Amino acid sequence: MSLEKLQLEHIPLEYQVYLGLFRNVANADFLHKQLLSRNSEFEYAFIDASTIISRIHLLSAVYSAINSLLNGSLRTPNVHSEIVMSLNTNNNISDAYRRWGITPGKTRDLVVVKVILPPNSTANQNLSQTQTPDEQTIYGHLEQHVQGTPTPVTDEELAQTTDWAKVRKYYRLNGIQSLDKISDEREKRKQCESLVIVGMALRGL
Amino acid sequence: MANSMLACLSQDQPFPLPKVLTHWSSAPATLITQGAEGRLYKTTHLLPSRPCALKYRPPKPYRHPILDARLTKARLASEAKVLERCRREGVPVPAVYAIDAAAGWMMIEWIEGIPVRVGINTWLGERVDTEENEEGEQPAERGDNDNAAAPLVDLMKRIGATIGALHKTGIVHGDLTTSNMMLKPASPVEEIQPNGHPETENKAKALQGDVILIDFGLATQSQSDEDRAVDLYVLERAFASTHPRAEKLFDAVLQAYKETFTKASSVLVRLEDVRMRGRKRSMLG
Ligand SMILES: Nc1ncnc2c1ncn2[C@@H]1O[C@H](COP(=O)(O)OP(=O)(O)OP(=O)(O)O)[C@@H](O)[C@H]1O
Ligand SMILES: [Mg+2]
Numbered sequence: 001m002s003l004e005k006l007q008l009e010h011i012p013l014e015y016q017v018y019l020g021l022f023r024n025v026a027n028a029d030f031l032h033k034q035l036l037s038r039n040s041e042f043e044y045a046f047i048d049a050s051t052i053i054s055r056i057h058l059l060s061a062v063y064s065a066i067n068s069l070l071n072g073s074l075r076t077p078n079v080h081s082e083i084v085m086s087l088n089t090n091n092n093i094s095d096a097y098r099r100w101g102i103t104p105g106k107t108r109d110l111v112v113v114k115v116i117l118p119p120n121s122t123a124n125q126n127l128s129q130t131q132t133p134d135e136q137t138i139y140g141h142l143e144q145h146v147q148g149t150p151t152p153v154t155d156e157e158l159a160q161t162t163d164w165a166k167v168r169k170y171y172r173l174n175g176i177q178s179l180d181k182i183s184d185e186r187e188k189r190k191q192c193e194s195l196v197i198v199g200m201a202l203r204g205l
Numbered sequence: 206m207a208n209s210m211l212a213c214l215s216q217d218q219p220f221p222l223p224k225v226l227t228h229w230s231s232a233p234a235t236l237i238t239q240g241a242e243g244r245l246y247k248t249t250h251l252l253p254s255r256p257c258a259l260k261y262r263p264p265k266p267y268r269h270p271i272l273d274a275r276l277t278k279a280r281l282a283s284e285a286k287v288l289e290r291c292r293r294e295g296v297p298v299p300a301v302y303a304i305d306a307a308a309g310w311m312m313i314e315w316i317e318g319i320p321v322r323v324g325i326n327t328w329l330g331e332r333v334d335t336e337e338n339e340e341g342e343q344p345a346e347r348g349d350n351d352n353a354a355a356p357l358v359d360l361m362k363r364i365g366a367t368i369g370a371l372h373k374t375g376i377v378h379g380d381l382t383t384s385n386m387m388l389k390p391a392s393p394v395e396e397i398q399p400n401g402h403p404e405t406e407n408k409a410k411a412l413q414g415d416v417i418l419i420d421f422g423l424a425t426q427s428q429s430d431e432d433r434a435v436d437l438y439v440l441e442r443a444f445a446s447t448h449p450r451a452e453k454l455f456d457a458v459l460q461a462y463k464e465t466f467t468k469a470s471s472v473l474v475r476l477e478d479v480r481m482r483g484r485k486r487s488m489l490g
Contacts, residue, residue: 007229008251008252009229009230009231009248009249009250009251009252009253009255010225010226010228010229010230010248010249011228011229012228012229013229056251056255059251059252060251060302060303063250063251063303064303067225067303067305070228071224071305071307071308073307176293177294177295178293178294178295181295191292194292194300194314195289195292195293197300197301197302197303198285198288198289198292198300198301199289201285201301201302201303201304201311202282202285202286202289202301202304205278205281205282205285205286205304205306
């Protein structure tokens with residue numbers, strides 16, 4: 001296993017995006033503590049996989065965060081917190097962490113996103129970072145500290161961990177007649193995904 | 206400043222690209238239209254396999270920058286919210302993918318297919334050609350034959366039903382023309398079977414597909430008969446000028462509108478009124 005390296009459209013090539021999924025994570029409490037204490041070795045977006053419906057959903061948040069970074073318009077301390085924030089439909093950061101972030105004692109499956117900025121980027125707050133870490137280094141660190149089963153970040157895997165009751169609530173998908181009318185399950189998911197994404201896109205507007 | 210702007214101009218790009226399109230992408234964006242308010246590019250969202258339309262409203266140099274930014278943001282937000290509302294209510298419009306209101310753009314689902322305007326003109330054009338050759342009749346007479354016009358009438362009905370569905374949600378479009386509707390090919394399984402006659406196949410294909418409403422830049426929330434009637438009137442006039450030979454079929458639009466939308470009758474009464482005012486105005490010149 002390793003992380004997945006991704007090149008998103010309309011993101012400069014020097015920005016590297018890595019994705020990972022860990023199933024049945026046993027030490028969510030420990031990971032949560034590292035974030036709370038701002039341990040600089042844990043610069044990741046940790047996302048509760050139960051709130052993610054698909055790759056497009058996840059990648060939309062990653063794109064939105066990096067786009068804000070490129071425009072100098074981050075609303076949170078860094079690109080990783082901005083990814084969690086971008087999953088929200090409003091600009092309340094503690095709300096975003098509570099819903100999409102790690103919840104001690106609750107989070108079982110964990111999506112990890114790591115964005116590496118170009119070494120000389122003005123947006124790069126991590127000045128101590130002399131060398132950009134490579135994939136092996138990042139994966140090694142995660143493997144060492146995340147007690148869970150590394151899993152490919154596919155739509156199939158993500159679908160297995162989705163908690164639809166939560167997703168419906170967070171993205172206000174309940175009581176939509178046009179959704180209830182769709183009988184084809186795949187079509188219904190596609191429509192849900194499009195409503196989730198427009199909800200995120202309209203954040204703060 | 207002028208120099209750096211020139212540097213962005215290239216043979217393929219008549220305008221400096223918005224910043225978002227200067228970053229890496231798997232394929233260059235294509236400029237589709239340059240309208241009064243903005244530009245529309247075809248590009249990609251997240252992945253090379255996910256085409257999107259990027260609607261960009263460039264800054265207006267003659268407006269105060271703070272005011273300009275605020276107006277652009279408000280307009281993008283309003284258009285995107287209308288699209289969201291339509292999607293939630295099941296009205297066929299493009300999905301919204303991403304918005305950067307401060308930068309003046311939004312990415313929306315790319316709708317494959319052709320504008321309704323092109324479909325109708327293709328169909329009318331080809332019909333005339335073949336039948337003139339066969340019978341030597343005048344093109345102006347063509348619309349009279351109910352049977353021959355059936356595919357067009359069917360499209361008109363789909364248009365009327367779509368507008369009915371839109372009005373039911375409490376939104377009026379504000380700029381209904383056959384350019385602001387797309388004909389999206391139906392999923393491959395439903396596609397017409399080849400019958401070995403390329404001409405009739407193309408003809409039938411020109412009017413096929415789902416009607417998708419686009420360009421909600423002027424849309425507003427309204428439940429008034431007047432606003433709804435004006436929506437229909439604007440489309441009626443657009444038909445008259447863009448497709449004069451299809452004008453007499455416009456009743457099919459109104460018929461389907463009435464069948465889809467329970468509050469249609471009072472709108473149609475109002476439409477008479479709006480037409481009358483329109484005629485008076487055109488008589489006055
Ligand atoms: N989502 C889309 N998918 C495919 N083509 C599109 C899409 N949106 C627009 N187009 C094409 O681009 C043309 C212009 O788009 P649109 O009408 O939205 O912009 P506009 O008229 O410049 O906007 P506005 O009237 O708000 O200034 C359309 O007529 C259509 O041909
Ligand atoms: Mg238009």
